[in-house]
Amino acid sequence: MGEAIVITSGKGGVGKTTTSANIGTALALQGKRVCLIDTDIGLRNLDVVMGLENRIIYDLVDVIQGRCKIHQALVKDKRFDDKLYLLPAAQTTDKNAVEPEQMKKLVDELKQDYDYIIIDCPAGIEQGYKNAVAGADKAIVVTTPEVSAVRDADRIIGLIEKEEHVESPKLVINRIRSHMMKNGDMLDVDEITTHLSIDLIGIVADDDEVIRASNHGEPIVMNPNSKASIAYRNIARRILGESVPLQQLDTQDKGMFSKIKRFFGVR
Amino acid sequence: MNKTQNVTIKGTKDGLTLHLDDTCSFDELKKELDRKLSNSSRVQEEDKLLTVKVTVGNRYLDAKQQEELKDLIRRKRNLIVEDIETNVLTREEVQQLKSENEVVSMARVIRSGQVIEVEGDLLLIGDVNPGGTVKAGGNIFIMGTLKGIAHAGCNGNAEAVIAASVMKPSQLRISEFISRSPDQNEDDGRIMECAYVSGDSQIIVDRLQVLMNKRPNLARFEGGR
Ligand SMILES: Nc1ncnc2c1ncn2[C@@H]1O[C@H](COP(=O)(O)OP(=O)(O)O)[C@@H](O)[C@H]1O
Ligand SMILES: [Mg+2]
Numbered sequence: 001m002g003e004a005i006v007i008t009s010g011k012g013g014v015g016k017t018t019t020s021a022n023i024g025t026a027l028a029l030q031g032k033r034v035c036l037i038d039t040d041i042g043l044r045n046l047d048v049v050m051g052l053e054n055r056i057i058y059d060l061v062d063v064i065q066g067r068c069k070i071h072q073a074l075v076k077d078k079r080f081d082d083k084l085y086l087l088p089a090a091q092t093t094d095k096n097a098v099e100p101e102q103m104k105k106l107v108d109e110l111k112q113d114y115d116y117i118i119i120d121c122p123a124g125i126e127q128g129y130k131n132a133v134a135g136a137d138k139a140i141v142v143t144t145p146e147v148s149a150v151r152d153a154d155r156i157i158g159l160i161e162k163e164e165h166v167e168s169p170k171l172v173i174n175r176i177r178s179h180m181m182k183n184g185d186m187l188d189v190d191e192i193t194t195h196l197s198i199d200l201i202g203i204v205a206d207d208d209e210v211i212r213a214s215n216h217g218e219p220i221v222m223n224p225n226s227k228a229s230i231a232y233r234n235i236a237r238r239i240l241g242e243s244v245p246l247q248q249l250d251t252q253d254k255g256m257f258s259k260i261k262r263f264f265g266v267r
Numbered sequence: 268m269n270k271t272q273n274v275t276i277k278g279t280k281d282g283l284t285l286h287l288d289d290t291c292s293f294d295e296l297k298k299e300l301d302r303k304l305s306n307s308s309r310v311q312e313e314d315k316l317l318t319v320k321v322t323v324g325n326r327y328l329d330a331k332q333q334e335e336l337k338d339l340i341r342r343k344r345n346l347i348v349e350d351i352e353t354n355v356l357t358r359e360e361v362q363q364l365k366s367e368n369e370v371v372s373m374a375r376v377i378r379s380g381q382v383i384e385v386e387g388d389l390l391l392i393g394d395v396n397p398g399g400t401v402k403a404g405g406n407i408f409i410m411g412t413l414k415g416i417a418h419a420g421c422n423g424n425a426e427a428v429i430a431a432s433v434m435k436p437s438q439l440r441i442s443e444f445i446s447r448s449p450d451q452n453e454d455d456g457r458i459m460e461c462a463y464v465s466g467d468s469q470i471i472v473d474r475l476q477v478l479m480n481k482r483p484n485l486a487r488f489e490g491g492r
Contacts, residue, residue: 154396158378
């Protein structure tokens with residue numbers, strides 16, 4: 001019996017899809033069976049980031065409305081044997097075509113076959129969000145070090161905390177620019193984490209390689225050398241229960257680092 | 268038949284008091300009241316309106332019955348009922364009183380979009396984030412950082428106060444008074460502060476220690492050594 005993790009943020013464009021693709025891929029690289037679900041109906045792009053767009057035959061809505069079986073709609077990522085699959089979102093249908101109850105049933109079914117179901121959530125707090133959260137056991141909230149993104153993350157965390165079936169969410173801070181943090185032009189990691197008062201599960205630098213990789217349909221984790229790649233791999237390892245210290249950013253002083261270690265119970 | 272009196276009138280230096288017996292029936296009481304007020308010469312002498320207090324002992328009067336009594340007294344005489352005093356409270360009234368005087372404590376973060384409202388005092392252990400709101404009929408005490416909106420005395424109590432470990436609110440409201448923080452608020456918030464409404468209807472933010480002078484009735488505890 002696997003577990004389902006929803007990747008959400010409230011605000012759009014902060015890196016939910018990128019995080020979903022990379023965490024999913026990193027878990028598959030660790031030998032786990034992973035199914036990615038794109039719930040951003042009408043604005044799908046997890047398939048593009050994964051480089052699987054051309055192989056889509058059926059989609060999420062087809063499955064929910066009974067036009068095909070689940071396994072017919074799952075797109076297999078051939079780079080990872082039998083480890084990584086994608087259930088793409090519908091591009092054309094109305095986003096209200098799916099109900100939370102139906103999503104939950106679908107995710108529960110997938111949990112029988114996969115170790116991890118990674119659910120990429122659309123922006124906002126409406127129907128699409130509700131669908132994405134309905135089947136989740138855990139949640140990862142993605143934010144960037146910007147006030148508006150943090151504000152929306154706070155809102156989303158409040159909503160997730162009301163969902164009894166979801167564990168207390170974990171935080172990813174994405175697109176960190178160390179020079180801006182150092183100058184105080186961006187909120188720093190400690191500020192954000194204290195403000196949102198949830199556990200930090202990873203920080204990811206702003207890295208041009210991420211964009212380049214996405215454009216090639218190859219998640220950055222497949223390139224072992226970039227900074228962002230290591231960050232995503234670390235997040236995957238933490239999901240698997242390892243306690244991996246955070247990547248040292250140039251901005252962080254000693255006190256900061258030990259504070260972060262405390263979040264993971266590392267002393 | 269009527270050996271004991273169901274209605275007695277007493278004059279004190281504070282005014283008149285009507286004592287209404289609580290053992291007879293309500294109808295009986297009304298009849299006797301009617302009669303007494305018509306006869307009583309003592310009250311008749313004066314023309315100007317008098318206020319009167321009514322005590323009904325252990326009798327419960329619903330709103331309609333209270334109105335009836337007031338009506339009756341008003342019609343008969345130059346009397347105005349100031350207050351009807353009863354020893355009896357309904358379960359609902361007790362609940363209401365209780366929640367108005369309760370301190371509700373909670374340990375959590377009030378996040379953007381969330382609104383917490385209590386009828387009495389609120390003791391929050393945790394932050395109020397920007398976009399979050401806490402409201403209380405009474406006082407608000409925050410052991411944490413207030414970054415959102417706090418509204419104390421929200422049912423019209425201007426005596427209510429707001430206290431926080433770190434004061435960095437986007438807005439403070441006490442009763443109908445509002446104070447907004449400056450648009451360019453660069454500071455990190457000030458620690459151990461309180462807000463109250465001053466004599467000239469301004470919300471003042473000051474050190475926590477001033478409360479014992481400004482709001483001495485915050486103390487419910489008497490004694491100690
Ligand atoms: N760590 C990063 N460094 C650089 N660019 C990033 C990073 N994370 C995401 N991006 C880019 O930001 C844009 C939005 O990311 P995306 O994952 O689509 O956000 P969302 O799904 O939250 O709308 C994309 O162009 C993506 O390549
Ligand atoms: Mg997306």
